[in-house]
Amino acid sequence: MKGLEVEWRRTDSKTPVHLYEDGESRPESQHQDYHDRAHFFTDQIQHGNFSLRLDNLRAEDEGRYTCKVYSQQDFGEGVVEIRDVEHLLVTGSDESISVSVGEDTTLNCSVDSHITPEHIEEVSWKKTDEDEDVLVLLYQNNETLSDSSDERYRDRVEFFTAEIPKGNFSLRLKSARTEDKGVYMCQVFAGGLSANATVVLEKLGEP
Incomplete structure (x- = not known):
């Protein structure tokens, strides 16, 4: 591994995704879009495996990625393409909701x-109390x-069936x-993906 440098970049924009240099990973070199999301398999580096794990995949991650390897004797590169990223976006209320009793x-x-x-x-809709959901x-x-x-909500809650x-x-x-x-949290599961949104119901007053 002495003198070895491995560099992952977006092929289109040359954006730095991850870097291995001088015997260690260099997360500080990553573009902010990949900070805490792109990782080497640290136990595989000693075997010369510099595959990249990309967490929390996003639609904007679609594209070509180039892995370049530099050593004292040689140079090589490979290209990987990410395409057709399935994404799941769940939105709720941006502001708290206030309502009167009844x-x-x-x-x-x-x-x-x-x-x-x-x-x-x-x-699933859940009320996320401090000690339980x-x-x-x-x-x-x-x-x-x-x-x-x-039982606290039975017969008091419903979906808008025609809107589903x-x-x-x-x-x-x-x-x-x-x-x-x-x-309250609305959590959605679809095709192996999950996403959620939260809504705050303000303290209620008398009508």
């Missing part, structure tokens, strides 16, 4: 992706499983109670 409210959750609703394996409503295998809801084909899994919460305040 009122109905809507917690937003939309799936923005090329993955069609029939390929969505599961959508409370299941609010579950959608699985193309149906809403209302019976799985925690559009990827809209917003939650309707009826007859709000003071104890409903808190953080």
Whole structure:
């Protein structure tokens, strides 16, 4: 390994992805887009394996990557292409929602992706308390499983059924109670991918 340098870069933009030099990885040389996402398999380096693991793959990672190897005696390179990255984007409310006791409210959750609703394996709404996650409503295998809801929410929550084909899994919460305040998470599983969005329900006042 003495005098060996291995350099991974984006072929199109020459963006530095990862570098091995002077016997060690140089994460400080990475472009910020790859910081904490691109890693060598450290136990394989001694065997001359400088394969790269890229975590949290994004659609913008699509493209060609060049691995260049320099040694005192030789030089070589290889090219790898990433294409057709499946992505799953889930969006909720950007701002907190306020509602009075007894009122109905809507917690937003939309799936923005090329993955069609029939390929969505599961959508779960949970209230994320400090000590536990409370299941609010579950959608699985193309149906809403209302019976799985925690008793605190049973018969008070529903999806907008007609909106599901559009990827809209917003939650309707009826007859709000003071104890409903808190953080709610909408988590979506599809095609081996998962993503989530959170919505904050503000402290509730009397009507």
